[in-house]
Amino acid sequence: MAVADSGVGRSGQAPDLLIAGAGVAGLWLTVKAARAGLSVLLVEPGNPGCGASGGFLGALMPHSPERWNGKKDFQFKALVDLEEEVARLESETGALCGYRRVGRILPLTSERGRAAALDQIADARTNWGDRFSYEVHHAPERSGWPDMLRAPHGVVHERLSARLSPPGLIGALLSSLAVTPNVELRLGVGVMDVIPGEHKARLSDGSMVNYGHIALANGVDAFPLIARAAGLPANSLGGGVKGQAALLDARASPDLPLVYDDGIYVIVHENGHVAVGSTSEREFDDPVSTDGQLDEIVKRARKLCPVIKHAPVIRRWAGVRPRAIGRDPMLGPVPGAPNVLAMAGGFKISFGIAHRMADCLVAGITGSAGPAIPQSFAVEYHAAKAAGKTAAN
Ligand SMILES: Cc1cc2nc3c(=O)[nH]c(=O)nc-3n(C[C@H](O)[C@H](O)[C@H](O)COP(=O)(O)OP(=O)(O)OC[C@H]3O[C@@H](n4cnc5c(N)ncnc54)[C@H](O)[C@@H]3O)c2cc1C
Known part of the structure; x- marks a missing residue:
């Protein structure tokens, strides 16, 4: 699939947002950030959707309605909004996502x-x-x-439950990128290391990329990168x-x-x-x-x-x-690592919430209004769980 290459990152100018991972999380974040006017460099060592997002189940099921909490509320609002989000994506791209409630x-x-x-x-x-x-x-x-x-x-x-076609959605998100200025999708390279103090990341081809912000949305491989950026043991967060x-x-x-x-x-x-x-x-x-x-x-x-x-x-x-250590998704600023953002741990519900997770991060970067991040999604919350677990062992 042809995807726009605006030269973001290659022109020597730092992208506003460097995103690691082109699964459902990284792709939604790219689309939302680009819509908000940010320049984005999305890097993916394999192909888009080659990780956990490459399946075909696509269930969009709510948590049970009792014992309401921040996580359930976040997911509920995300499931409600997704219908319109998908309709917009389909009308912008002509692609079909196989969505039905x-x-x-x-x-x-x-x-x-x-x-x-x-x-x-x-x-x-x-x-x-x-x-x-x-x-x-x-x-x-x-x-x-x-x-x-x-x-x-x-x-x-x-x-309330719905379903969509995961390959349909991934294809529609990619089609959206292809017609969006200021986005570069670079395949065959991943983020190896983040140097938060310098706003730089080292890629797997040896190159260094400057960024305004970086979002670690690379699925199960995000946890060690997030942990390292936060100064925690590599396998502690998920x-x-x-x-x-x-x-x-x-x-x-x-x-x-x-x-x-x-x-x-x-x-x-x-x-x-x-x-x-x-x-x-x-x-x-x-x-x-x-x-x-x-x-x-x-x-x-x-x-x-x-x-x-x-x-x-x-x-x-x-x-x-x-799956993050605290069970809930992991979203938001990484403590001690300025401008480094986590977007990981969607576990069994990513397809229903990734668009809203993306809204939270974009709002944080641009300073605009956006959904609040539930406390149990914060990296600090997961880090505290990890510390508790270590102490208990
Ligand atoms: C059998 C099964 C059924 C499921 N059913 C559902 C369902 O019905 N509904 C639902 O909502 N969810 C479901 N899920 C969960 C859902 O698929 C995942 O939560 C979701 O795909 C995670 O998306 P992601 O973008 O976070 O990660 P991924 O899709 O894994 O994407 C991460 C990407 O990052 C890339 N990457 C890795 N390392 C780097 C690096 N260093 N730098 C840059 N990129 C990197 C990978 O190549 C990959 O493409 C299911 C999962 C499975 C396994």
Whole structure:
């Protein structure tokens, strides 16, 4: 794909913002920063979307509506706004993101689960407002989606969840960059080191780049860079959790809601393909291989949703989700490192929140109004968690 090369960084002038990593986080940040008039140099050692953002699940699911907090509020607002964000991106680029607010079904497998779900109706009304309902039914609206045997105590049907096509969104963000001035995407190089005192970064080709600000949005590899910039041990701030997923040629109806049950996601996309995931593996040797654990997930998904019982698997994929030590995303200034920003740790929800995370950073750089960063996202918060963990060991 042709991407604009405005010469930012090559002309000898420091970009306002140097961004490491062209996953969903770095791409949204590039688009938002460029819209705000900043010059951006985005560096990526592989190809855009070659990391965790290269999958196909695209579930946009809210946290549960009870025990409301800053993180849940941030994600809720992000999920609400994403519909318009995607519509704008599509109309600017002509690219399609496969977005649809289809809602979500959660099977209820116990009487206790049903009672808790009934309690959450009021929480959803309070925290989500009237626009998105949260209902408990005795049976799913569509027969077999999911199988009644998997939902002996009924189902929750909420209408806030949505889905999009990850390759569609990544393609649309890239198309947006191609028509945006003041952006350079440099492939084949990564950020190796940040020298905060000098506002300089060393790239993997040996060159040094000056910057106004630098954002470390390079997925699981961001944590050691952020830690080093903050003067902390390299592996203290986060790591990766591997996940495997499969794509089935099911010719299912694209208006079917997501189904989520006990770690299994079943998501129908616009073309009728059904994405099924995911494993959660803390220990792994090969970050990108798939194995019998994925077969087991597919087997369980077929039982959960009999519509896909015989659908052939057409793709298997694995990636490593960035997970910060404090569990929540990591966003904002890196303490002790002027003009160094963190944008990492979206873990399982990056596709729903990356645009809003980008808004926070751009507002911080330009001094304009923007969303507040939840306290539990701050690098200091994660560093304190890391310190607590070290002390406990
Ligand atoms: C199986 C699976 C299913 C998932 N399902 C969902 C889902 O349904 N919904 C959802 O919201 N999320 C989901 N996720 C999580 C989501 O994919 C990730 O949270 C998200 O992709 C992280 O995006 P990122 O941009 O932070 O990192 P990445 O996508 O990993 O991007 C980081 C980029 O940085 C580059 N890079 C690395 N080192 C450097 C360097 N030194 N300098 C510059 N660049 C560098 C990498 O090459 C990469 O391209 C899933 C993840 C997995 C594995």
